[in-house]
Amino acid sequence: MNSKKTNNQNIKDFLFALIKNKWALTSIIWLFIIIAIAIFASQLAPFDPNKNNIMERVAPPLTLDKQGNMKYLIGSDALGRDSFSRLIFGAQVSLIVGFSAVLVGGILGTALGVYAGYYGKWIDDIIMRLADIQLAFPFILLAILFLVVLGEGLINLIIVLGIGQWVTYARIARAQTISQKEKEYVEAAKALGVNNFSIMFGSILPNIFAPLIVIASFNVASVILAEAALSFLGLGVPPQIPTWGAMLAESRDHIFAKRWWMPLFPGMAILLTVLAFNIVGDWLRDYLDPRLKEVE
Amino acid sequence: MFFYILRRIPQTVLVIFGVTLVTFIALQIGGDPTYLFVSERASPEEIEETRKMLGFDKPLHIQYLIYLSNLVQLDFGDSLYYRQPALTVILETLPATIELTIFSMLIAIFGSIPFGILAAIYRGKWIDGSLMAIAMLGQSIPSFWLGIMCILYISLNVSWLPISGHVPFLMLIFQGEFIQAFKNLPTTITYLILPSFAVAFYSVSRNARLIRSSMLEVLSQDYVRTARSKGLSEYIVIMKHAMRNAWLPVVTIIGLEFGFVISGVVVVEVIFAWPGLGRTVFDAISNRDIPLVQAAVVVISLFVIVINLITDLVYAKLDPRIKL
Secondary structure, rough: OOOOOOHHHHHHHHHHHHHHOOHHHHHHHHHHHHHHHOHHHHHHOOOOOOOOHHHHHOOOOOOOOOOOOOOEOEEOOOOOHHHHHHOOOOHHHHHHHHHHHHHHHHHHHHHHHHHHHHHHHHHHHHHHHHHHHHHEEEEEHHHHHHHHOOOOOOHHHHHHHOOOOOHHHHHHHHHHHHOOOOOHHHHHHHOOOOOOOHHHHHHHHHHHHHHHHHHHHHHHHHHHHHHHHHHHHHOOOOOOOOOOOHHHHHHHHOOOOOOHHHHHHHEEEEHHHHHHHHHHHHHHHHHHHHHHHHHH | OOHHOOOHHHHHHHHHHHHHHHHHHHHHHHOOOOHHOOOOOOOOHHHHHHHHOOOOOOHHHHHHHHHHHHHHHHOOOOOOOOOEHHHHHHHHHHHHHHHHHHHHHHHHHHHHOOOOOHHHHHOOOOHHHHHHHHHHHOOOOOHHHHHHHHHHHHHHOOOOOOOOOOOOOOHHHHHHHHHHHHHHHHHHHHHHHHHHHHHHHHHHHHHHHHHHHHHHHHOHHHHHHHHOOOOOOOOHHHHHHHHHHHOHHHHHHHHHHHHHHHHHHHHHHHHOOOHHHHHHHHHHHHOOOOOHHHHHHHHHHHHHHHHHHHHHHHHHHHHHOOOO
């Protein structure tokens, strides 16, 4: 990006490019809606997501109450809990885990990657060998092992998923740092006696931020998928907290009864949210790095 | 090539050490691992006894060395639930998982090629647009949800394919019953189609996009223009000249792909009642059979490491530009 442009101009360019791409725009709007739903879940949900109603188990979608008002928009589950309310609250876990794990992994990976790239030599060797080791694990299995030992909990889930993501950031940050550290502004900072830490995170980091943001956007998508898979396997947050993955796990017992709505809605929620992050990531990549667009 | 192998082997050994160290540490991070091995009602004496028996009273580095020497002797610990060596349990279920993994890998690799090429040839046309839209969708669908929906709409509603279950093939091969195995093969494949489709859809999507962009890059190169101007047919140009180089990025990710596919298999097995390692791990989670989970992680990771090594070597062979 042209550094001579003012910040305002940059934001204007960004918004203009966004409006021109209808898919990216739709995705961003959708993500804002999901975030709003997650924040205002307790106001929006028609019922307490954990309120059992043994008399009205597995109600089909569009079930009305005695007065003819809508009661279960997308049905109720095996305990008679309102699926729509659970779907709304499920957005919270997906988004909190998605964003926090990416933050954890992003900060950790970027810091390690910049260190490795800046200092090189044995620090680089150690960090990159660690990355190799991590890549040797099928990630879900490693996450399963740690979560089985640590037990369920939001924080554990975020840490495990976050640590699982650091390698991607580290590799990109390292490669970018290596190419930046020979540049004049780094030389100049060194000559001025700026300490290494400030050079790394004050001077170099802002210049390598763009590709990291692109990675982060795709990464939120894959973390949400991983969280759903772990919840589906019964790992992750305690069972009373509604999640989309856990809703899918519960729907498994109802496949043969052909209760199609039970897997349909939570699955669609995951799909649309993940899709939106992927589309935004794609668009951000094209926007921030026009070189890639020529190839595509 | 020889020197490349020579350099690559110590790297692999290092990674194997790392993997064992991480799986060893995994048991320790929750505090005293003894509690993972005893029931909640265990008396203090029982706990003390178990601790001694499993060696958790020894210093950590000694414990790790014992763990390592056990692994070398193929002792992966004992399953708490099945009360037999974890490796035995894993080896019983591994053939079914390998079948599903290989079949999914085949779909992931060969299924993506035609789509990637088509999209590249018709760049910017509606074929390209719709294929890439599907690929985008494919990268956003949870595999286990796709599995559930396939069962609902394909198996239950129109009953084209079996709902779930497994007919052994590899297991019989390992047991030397070749005739029965090949008799089973057609049925084995009908059972494989849905789960492997659910697993591979993500990878097909990603690979198709990868092949498309690498194909586009190759198609713009001089040697392709030369081939065209020689009057070669478009088919020959694409399949013989361009494909050879467009392939390379796919080969590099096959190793990583394997780890990825295995992760998908673990989850999808649960839906299709596939009697493989994933199913076993799933049961082990609910039984809190931690040694079995640990052993499964080690075995699968070693598998992935070996496959990665092989793909790297194959890649080095395919692409002479890799410095030896």
